[in-house]
Amino acid sequence: MYSYNWDAETGGIILNSSPLNFSKEPRPVYYKELDILGFDQYWNYEKNDAYPYMWAEANNYYYRGKLVAKTKGGSYYTRPELIVLEEPELHNAPLRYIDIPAMVEKNRGIIEKLVQETIKKIYNTYVEYKERIDVFYVAFSGGKDSVVALSLVSRALPHNMFKVLFGDTGMEFPDTYKEMKSIQELCQREGIDFLRAKSKLDVDNSWNLFGPPAVTLRWCCSVHKTSPQVMLLQELTGNQGFTGMAFTGIRGDESVSRSEYDSVNYGEKHRGQYSCHPILEWNSAELYAYIYQEKLILNESYKKGNSRAGCLVCPMSSGKHEFLKAQCYPDQVHFLLDKIKATSGKSSFTSIEMDKFVDDGNWKTRKTGRELNFGQDKHVVETDKGKTIITVQHLNERWKEWAKTIGEFICLSDSDYTIDFREKAYSVHLEQKNGNTIITFPNCGTAKDDIKFVSLFRSVIIKSIYCVNCGVCAANCSTGCIDMSQGLKISDKCVHCHQCHNIHEHCLRYNSIRNKVGGEKKMKAFYFFIY
Ligand code: SF4
Ligand code: SF4
Ligand code: SF4
CATH class of the missing domain: 3.40.50.620 (HUPs)
Structure with missing residues (x-):
């Protein structure tokens, strides 16, 4: 809110009552940060973290109001470059603490x-x-x-x-x-x-x-x-x-x-x-x-130079911050970096290329499961003359629970079911073919409600294939109808609000590991949709 100036007397900052529109976010710098970055090669200071020695604004280091050094770059495996601009104290005299x-x-x-x-x-x-x-x-x-x-x-x-x-x-x-x-x-x-x-x-x-x-x-x-x-x-x-x-x-x-x-x-x-x-x-x-x-x-x-206390490895962090995290918490950071390498689809990369892939931050640009070595698509949705067909590999029984979230679910036989949705009982027919389950909707056409029903049913299938009980859908249900404590149970109290379907691509796991980005392809007489 208020402006500040460097205070040569205390080595600290001094606030004044004029408003500040943009803050450069100064932070105190302790000896541990200086050591990690390698300033100990240049400067003389006592190793005691009772008080800080100077301030940093982004990558600029200020000692008693003087810009004395900068850092440039840096990443998990790459040390930031140090640019020492001025001696903080004449004749390499010991640094003085900020008089807090x-x-x-x-x-x-x-x-x-x-x-x-x-x-x-x-x-x-x-x-x-x-x-x-x-x-x-x-x-x-x-x-x-x-x-x-x-x-x-x-x-x-x-x-x-x-x-x-x-x-x-x-x-x-x-x-x-x-x-x-x-x-x-x-x-x-x-x-x-x-x-x-x-x-x-x-x-x-x-x-x-x-x-x-x-x-x-x-x-x-x-x-x-x-x-x-x-x-x-x-x-x-x-x-x-x-x-x-x-x-x-x-x-x-x-x-x-x-x-x-x-x-x-x-x-x-x-x-x-x-x-x-x-x-x-x-x-x-x-x-x-x-x-x-x-x-x-x-x-x-913060005393070790981290400007934020966040996650050990985060796609949103970059630069010197990554280097500091890897130096401060090597075991924990490398455990996660190794996971990036172990799950990457760049199977032809040498270990040097893989380190560079991580260090350059290219892993952060992943958009789908295609960039992983286990990306999956286990279902296909096709539409032919207004009729939708969903083909699923290894369909499990969980779909019957998720289906209850759409509307009242009735099992007529092993292959025929009805689900109530907006005052219509929708038929769902299952057939086994070449190890796949083919799902069709005999009384479903192209009316607005029919399209919505199929969209919700597609969500049911996606959830049943990809759900690992991460808890996001349960947290999204404001009536507490999703019990994931032992498998999956949808309670009879479900009000069919469909809030649990209102999740990115119906399931966050599917969104992260699906192979296809989505889109529409013309195939002979019918349209082929991949979700
Ligand atoms: S994106 Fe993930 S790693 Fe980054 S702050 Fe959020 S939870 Fe942590
Ligand atoms: S987001 Fe996916 S994995 Fe998580 S609870 Fe929902 S369906 Fe399951
Ligand atoms: S969010 Fe809860 S109440 Fe709404 S449809 Fe899903 S399970 Fe039912």
């Missing part, structure tokens, strides 16, 4: 003003929404932003009025788990409920089943982040259709898309859920000034 206590005192007035405004905002939001919210919680990620959000919410609200929810993706930094433990203990002392949501699928398994995530295939956010949290809150509130409000640590200065958020949103990330971003307008200078002032617990990963 003095910096805190200089900024106390302006930080207090900002804190009081933010606390008021949190309290007013709580009062305004409390009648329509079942559960308020701080969405805790282990990062600096969520630590600040938690501190402010706990100052604004009675401690029994909200919970802290840690979304554990299973891909967190080891330092984040340490941080989580400290926060959990703090919550215990303060009388705040601390919850931890984690997918039943472990990461080892999910990466094998879905293939590694990619920029346009971020199934992991739903499988490992969102759905476990929704399911935990459903269980906690005893209400599948609960309405929650998450207090987040989202800040506008983090990205262009986030800068367009309102401070309270409805359904922005999760359908039917509110989120409140109390520190949306804070920049990182204010954030660190507050963290130091309140002596908040800071995730150790």
Whole structure:
């Protein structure tokens, strides 16, 4: 929110009351980061992380207001280039620490003003929404932003009025788990409920089943982040259709898309859920000034140069950040990088070529299962003169459960069924041919409802073939009708809202491993569709 200047006296930052439109997101630099990047070859400093030595804005390093070095590039296997511009201290004298206590005192007035405004905002939001919210919680990620959000919410609200929810993706930094433990203990002392949501699928398994995530295939956010949290809150509130409000640590200065958020949103990330971003307008200078002032617990990963505490390997991260993660947490990072290599369809690559493939980030551009060595298409949908035929390899019995989500499902014989949909009983006929199951719809034509029915049935088939009980569909059901605890069971209470079909390509796993991109091909007398 406020501008800052470098303060030569303390080596810190000093905030002033003029508004800042764009923050370069300064962050403190400790000796561990200098060591990892190789600055110890150039500079003389004591190895003690009680206080930082300098600040970094992106790849630029500032010592007492002077730009002293830059880094360029970097990736998992490639060290960033160091460009040392100026000696921080003359004659290689030891670096001086930033005088954090003095910096805190200089900024106390302006930080207090900002804190009081933010606390008021949190309290007013709580009062305004409390009648329509079942559960308020701080969405805790282990990062600096969520630590600040938690501190402010706990100052604004009675401690029994909200919970802290840690979304554990299973891909967190080891330092984040340490941080989580400290926060959990703090919550215990303060009388705040601390919850931890984690997918039943472990990461080892999910990466094998879905293939590694990619920029346009971020199934992991739903499988490992969102759905476990929704399911935990459903269980906690005893209400599948609960309405929650998450207090987040989202800040506008983090990205262009986030800068367009309102401070309270409805359904922005999760359908039917509110989120409140109390520190949306804070920049990182204010954030660190507050963290130091309140002596908040800071995730150790920041002292090692990580600008964000996120997932160990993420298709959205790049550059120096990747190098730092690989240096700080080599075993955990290489475990995931090895999975990228083991599942890649680049079978002719030598190990050097494969390392380059990973290092250049080409794995992040994957669009389908064709780039994997196990991409699958097990069904074909054809339309001939308005009649749809679905051919499935190895059809399993799960389709009969998923079919109940469309409408009332009746089994007439081993090969004939009816499903009610929009006041019509649709016939479904199954036939075995050459080891495949051929599915036809005798009383289905080209009417609007017929087309919708076939589309839902196609979704049923996709789910029955590809579902690995990742939990996303169950979390999407606001009436709690999908039980995946032992196989799959759709309850009789299903209201046929079809929300569980409203998922990318009907199933996130299918979307990630299907071989075909979709489209339409003319084949002799009929059209051939691949979904
Ligand atoms: S790896 Fe990236 S895309 Fe996947 S859950 Fe983590 S942050 Fe989201
Ligand atoms: S059908 Fe739903 S629950 Fe099953 S794997 Fe796909 S997205 Fe997950
Ligand atoms: S989401 Fe809707 S259609 Fe799907 S199981 Fe739940 S109630 Fe039934």
